[in-house]
Amino acid sequence: MDRLxxxxxxxxFLASFGYTLYALGAGRFTPGRVNxxxxxxxxxxxxxxxxxxxxxxxxxxxxxxxxxxxxxxxALVLIYLLVGPTYRLSLLGAFTAPLAFFLILIAxxxxxxxxxxxxxxxxxxxxxxxxxxxxxxxxxxxxGIAGVMYLVQERQLKNHKASPxxxxxxxxxxxxxxxxxxxWLGFGLLTFGFAAGFASSMPVNTTKFWASSSLWLxxxxxxxxxRLRSLAPRRLAVLSIGVFGLAMVALPGIQYLSSRP
Amino acid sequence: xxxxxAGLNHQNAPVEIxxxxxxxxxxxxxxxxxxxxxxGLSGAVILSTCNRVEFxxxxxxxxRAFDGLKELLHERTGYDAPLYFHDTPRSVRxxxxxxxxxxxxxxxxxEILGQVKKAYSSAAELGATTTHLNKLFQHAFRVxxxxxxxxxxxxxATSVGSVAVELxxxxxxxxxxxRIMILGAGDTSERTARSLVSRGVKTVIVSNRTFDRAARLAxxxxxxxxxxxxxxxxxxxxxxxxxxxAAPHPIITAEKLQPLLRERGGRPLFVIDLAVxxxxxxxxxxxxxxxxxxxxxxxxxxxxxxxxxxxxLVRCEQMITDHVGAFVSWLRRHHEIxx
Numbered sequence: 001m002d003r004l005x006x007x008x009x010x011x012x013f014l015a016s017f018g019y020t021l022y023a024l025g026a027g028r029f030t031p032g033r034v035n036x037x038x039x040x041x042x043x044x045x046x047x048x049x050x051x052x053x054x055x056x057x058x059x060x061x062x063x064x065x066x067x068x069x070x071x072x073x074x075a076l077v078l079i080y081l082l083v084g085p086t087y088r089l090s091l092l093g094a095f096t097a098p099l100a101f102f103l104i105l106i107a108x109x110x111x112x113x114x115x116x117x118x119x120x121x122x123x124x125x126x127x128x129x130x131x132x133x134x135x136x137x138x139x140x141x142x143x144g145i146a147g148v149m150y151l152v153q154e155r156q157l158k159n160h161k162a163s164p165x166x167x168x169x170x171x172x173x174x175x176x177x178x179x180x181x182x183x184w185l186g187f188g189l190l191t192f193g194f195a196a197g198f199a200s201s202m203p204v205n206t207t208k209f210w211a212s213s214s215l216w217l218x219x220x221x222x223x224x225x226x227r228l229r230s231l232a233p234r235r236l237a238v239l240s241i242g243v244f245g246l247a248m249v250a251l252p253g254i255q256y257l258s259s260r261p
Numbered sequence: 262x263x264x265x266x267a268g269l270n271h272q273n274a275p276v277e278i279x280x281x282x283x284x285x286x287x288x289x290x291x292x293x294x295x296x297x298x299x300x301g302l303s304g305a306v307i308l309s310t311c312n313r314v315e316f317x318x319x320x321x322x323x324x325r326a327f328d329g330l331k332e333l334l335h336e337r338t339g340y341d342a343p344l345y346f347h348d349t350p351r352s353v354r355x356x357x358x359x360x361x362x363x364x365x366x367x368x369x370x371x372e373i374l375g376q377v378k379k380a381y382s383s384a385a386e387l388g389a390t391t392t393h394l395n396k397l398f399q400h401a402f403r404v405x406x407x408x409x410x411x412x413x414x415x416x417x418a419t420s421v422g423s424v425a426v427e428l429x430x431x432x433x434x435x436x437x438x439x440r441i442m443i444l445g446a447g448d449t450s451e452r453t454a455r456s457l458v459s460r461g462v463k464t465v466i467v468s469n470r471t472f473d474r475a476a477r478l479a480x481x482x483x484x485x486x487x488x489x490x491x492x493x494x495x496x497x498x499x500x501x502x503x504x505x506x507a508a509p510h511p512i513i514t515a516e517k518l519q520p521l522l523r524e525r526g527g528r529p530l531f532v533i534d535l536a537v538x539x540x541x542x543x544x545x546x547x548x549x550x551x552x553x554x555x556x557x558x559x560x561x562x563x564x565x566x567x568x569x570x571x572x573x574l575v576r577c578e579q580m581i582t583d584h585v586g587a588f589v590s591w592l593r594r595h596h597e598i599x600x
Contacts, residue, residue: 157552158552160558160561164413169431233527233550
């Protein structure tokens, strides 16, 4: 049953992604309701899967790399559903769906253990630490997506192209604001995740600690530089894509380290 | 029952001819009443705009009604009108194309739909429409909406001023409270500034080598005039810079702009260079957060927008064909029931 829910979610995100490609091919880049409904449906299936997984594992389902990838994809969609409509960034969904889809796809086809691993909950702070840290990466992921949209729109404007993309992407200033705020949101969530980790008094894996702290420091530095006006919106966009990419590469390593005693 | 369409437009009659047959609002009631006395004609709608004068009527004998209409126009103006004539289904297709902006001088323009709506409501208020005309025009409004939402036919701006407004929207989003600086008080820069002011731009700073001219323009558009030598002092708050001086060499270079940009805190800057020779060095476009458009690039966007519109013409025509089929089927069914 849980596997079926996951496959249904994957198909929903694929449908949304496919619709975007079709609309692009037809020169009608106007995603909206179709993308949103497909993503929302996928999110419900994903939530159902994570609920059943949590029941099976007896804890927050973040015990294997398989779990982390699914949870990461869910967090990304969660932040999109919360933030996208607020900033009227409906097109963000068109970019979110493929990322959510590929994260689940990697989880499904990669040679990793997908069987539930039971864990006894010793402190609710540990669960909060894990959940908030991953949700923070959902916000960073969305910041990266807003960054990609910024660069695409900048290219359209700089090259003087009146393409359908120019008209359908949000104004570049709005994308810069969204990118900045999403980095802030992710940073806030990650800080809370870290605070919860410290509150839990759990044993700390040194490598994992420094890897996670480095990412926290990098995002913090980006925000400080942006605040001091030393980081132009374009650079923040590029760096938010780069750092999220780095985090995605580092995530399996961090997960591996955290699974070791 | 047939739908008749007769008229003249920008394609078959120059403005000197069109203006002779134009029907103003005050003449509409009288003209409609006269048209309805034509033998074989039961109802009529008159569409009179700067680009067309057209008569849509329901008639049992369209050819006779058309002859009557020609006679009437000759009596009223003293001229023979070079009228085209369409009978069902071509008349239906013509109205659907007109309402969708496919028959307009600027392909896909949307003003015509409002004019068609107004023509219809005026005729309906005067009791000049029939069931067939009511159904026809309601269907035409639906077709126009369908074509607009499903295709790119209204996509993009088609004049330099509207391109500037659209690009400003794509850079800043909401234009409310944005600031413009005009360097060189030319006609095109004034028109462009006015287009932007109509969209909510708040502050306009005008700077010209002749201060009096800057002051005059500033007063006209509710802005502020500054001496040309001092424009850099007021630059840090500006979002949109419009240049149209008569300087023989670029007055804004990347070198000159770079230190000024540092004071802006990464806010985007939209530079519109309308001058020939250009006022702004092309390399300014490579600066981070600066979007430079000269007259050629603005006109290039106008052309691209028209190309996008033309590219969707076949789809629009197909949609209209489907709608014409649906309307003609209704007309036949209605005719059979009435019999």
